[in-house]
Amino acid sequence: MAILQLLQQHGLEQFYMDWILPRLKERRTVGITLAIALLYALHRKITTPPSYLRHLPVLGFYSFYKAILSNVTVDQYSKDVCLPVMLKSPGAFVRPTVGFWTIQLTDPIAIKQLLTKTDIFPKSELNQGLTGTLMHRFIGGENIVMLNGEDWKRHRKIANPAFNRAMPVKLFGELTATMFKTMEETGPKIDVLDLFSRITIDTIGKAGFGFDFHALENKNNEWVENYDSIKEGMLDPFFLVFPFLDTTLLNWFPKRQQIHRKLDKFLEMLGGIIEERRASLKQAKLDNSSGNSVDVQDRDLLTLMIECEQSENATLSNDELRRNLCIFFLAGHDTTAFTLAFMIYELAVNPDMQDRARKEAIEILGDDSQDKLPTIEDTKKMTYINAVMKETMRLHNPVLNTTSREATEDCYLNDIFIKKGSLVCADILDVHRNPKVWNSPYEFNPDRFLPGGEAEQHSSSGLSWIPFSSGGRICVGMNFSLVEQRVVLSMLLRKYTWKLPGDSIHANGLKTHGVAFGIISTKDLNIEFEKRY
Template sequence: MEPVSKVWASQLLPYVNNVLLKLLDSNNGNSNNGTVTRKIISISAALFLFYITYDKVMRPPKQLRHITHGNPIKTLMAALRQLSADEITRSIGYPLSSQTENGLYTRFDATGWTVIINDPAIAKEYLFKSTTFVKSPLSDDFAGTLITRFIVGPNILFLSGQHWLDQRKIANPAFRRSMPVALFGRLTEKLFNVIDTTGDTSDVYDLMERWTLDALGNAGFGFDFDAISSKQNKWVKKYNDIINATQNPIYGLFPILERRFLNWIPSRKKSHQDMDEFHDMIQCLIDKKRKLIQEQKESGISVMGDPERDLLTMMIEGGQEEGQGLTDAELLSNVYVFLFAGHDTTASAISFAICFLAMYPEIQQRAREEAIKILGDEPKNVAPTVEQSQKMVYTEQIIKETLRMYAPVDYLVPRCAVKDTELGGVFIPKGTQVTVSIYQLHHSPRVWNDNPDKFNPDRFASNTNTSSIENYDWIPFSTGARKCIGMNFSLSEQRLFLPMLLRKYVWRLPKDTIHSPERIVTKQNLGVMSPKNLNVIFERRY
């Protein structure tokens, strides 16, 4: 049998070598000297990375070896191949969790060895121990990297303790206000105009990304990306380029490349320049809003009850009376998190719902009949009110079942044990990272014993539903104190958009689709799972 080090090197190093060659290619000319230089740098870097990472990636630390663990080669290969969350879970997570009664296992990822939970009782125990398991920032190895600059920072997603409590207190009123359904309705009509002028098929995820970006930009911080009408305009393109750059797996696995060799990688340097420009644009918005709020205050104008105020304005105002307002750095960091977490995730959720309804025309028609019953069948666009949305029980079941089948975020943000503890009777030493696999929990036959891989909205019918957020079986937005603050915003978007779409169109998948009821082909983007190449044929009803 070959030594494990030799196997590891023979399998992983070619991937590292090829990726590094691509990264460095644009920095060199076509000369022979340039080619030789690239190969020398690439091979040297690969061997160096192998040397510094071998011991920590090949096996878990001693204190975690009592927990079932997987082969890190498979996880690293999956990351480099950019496999989606469901593919990784099925090929790695399921086999590991089946080896123990409680399903706990540990695996290596970009942030180190992490214990994975997929049992609702243990998930509840874990999430309730909020003072034992706390959010921990990425290591200093990631300082200054693009992913840290964009999403990891002093924001409500990654902070813990009093700092998090202070921010949550300020942000809560902004997300508990009445949702801007009139805005959502206007944007939906705008999107319909785009669908009507598109060819035979429409790229659904592309459309939904544009719709949710405009919804969050306008409602979130009063900025119109105008993505629906012009998906290639400056700020839409810059934002998408940043998102695409952050998901490059090589920089997640080896952040030293970005921190030490950025000037050698022109494409990555360009991404940081894009981030600088985006940062300046958001900072300009903050400055203008602070100035306007101050001017209104000095003029005695009160806008505190204005329902059209955006989230950023409300967060700037929050805590000012007590002298506990957010700093610009905190506001910037939260804008990035709200923008990404509220944009891609909702786009993903609606796209999956559209895909399922295309696969199951009888379910689509049943939902359409409900929308028509409540909104009427007059040939014009009608945006449901909040009260009307609450009456659409079957649509709500579709939304919940879609989020069970494909929760946009597969894993909760890992938390770190600040002291020795137990989960499910298993010893968890201090310093251990722990998370919950939402995908595996939502597809567990032990929980969803009625064919968990089949789309069935009737699971959530009031007379048959035996699983809900209360018993931690269904947690697409997490739950407890750290439940996603944007849950109601996202659900409001979905509750408005789907009935309007159902009244306007009947849709189906083209014959050459890559998707089927047995398997929706997915892709991964910064931890968000979405359908890949989802083309749909829309036929107008009016």
């Protein structure tokens, strides 16, 4: 009872009721461990930032954890928790994370300096989480996101040309046409996040490593269910706050063990595909043939990366390839699905913008009563559609901040002092909503991104729009995602009109969550579609 009273004092009782109490019923000894962990978490050393960070405004330990553990919406977190602290700062504030504190940059000039000085600000190993946890096993280790120095350059040397060559526009269109069949079978009211999660998992499976998940045809198949369990497991706030329970004490949680076994199977599947692909390409070389009659832009990323090993004079082990595929899978599936869902919502509640975007799609693709698959040249003409996409990623960017960098020396970022050893990241959520940077930042206004618009005026002074990060470590899949979004949205605009149902939980604003893990999601985003042909 003493622990519960302490939690109530700091507003964390809901976390206890939702995440701790159910697990106490699984095994009594867990209660003792959790009691010790909670008391440790409340210790002053954990709840107070280091002295070398106290020159900046601080988002308090209890304010932050109360927000993430009570599952507040991203809008509430941004307006009620971050904004009051951000307005006190010169472009940065200090925020707790699980086990450490980070400097959150919200000034575009400081962000530009951070993201371009990769030698002074390498990626921190803390981004990967505790070794052995579900998160670390899926996104940690030697991959293009987490590595630094020469190892990172070796990975980038192979991934960059692979992504530059791979632009399967035809595949994007064909899967969108398949998605239309799924929509017809589902009915007029559709959960768009579920729908886009299915098309993007099929897209990254085929375009990434030549595997068909058949998610559009059957969302309940084994592979889709396995991945969904893994993703939900990584987002579990309980194990994010207490990661040690996800490793050495894992046998206390049978359900968690089951998710780890599903990850074992998923990783084994990827490993098998890599071995088979290497063997087939090697045999093709021995046979003095290309081994692949598919056009370069339509080949999957795995094939292109293996082929690039020779042309770029660099190699990746099978384990490194597998770890990169996991990163590409997470980034190429979830973030693109969320962005598409949020775009559909904004166009549903802004019908004039929807009509304007549809007019552009029809001007480019025609208004015939049949599906039209855009070409790469078609996608380059979609000026307003592109502005809708960019404004969606500004207001509802799926990722809250960049991965943390660790300062290797004392320095300044636009007059903000950074002590050696400090963890620093670009706060994507808050720079995108910074009232010192954007006019009416909580208003959805695609015109910002039209030629001569507000966004164009920002570009010379710093980085105020960074959904894919920037600099040398900009997301390698940026163009892949943008083209996929243009294809899906333009085809949807020609085929359907849509609106938000009157009884939607999002009627008074989009309710998004995900502050704990840093990737924004939502639920029950049902939209009513009506066919145009």
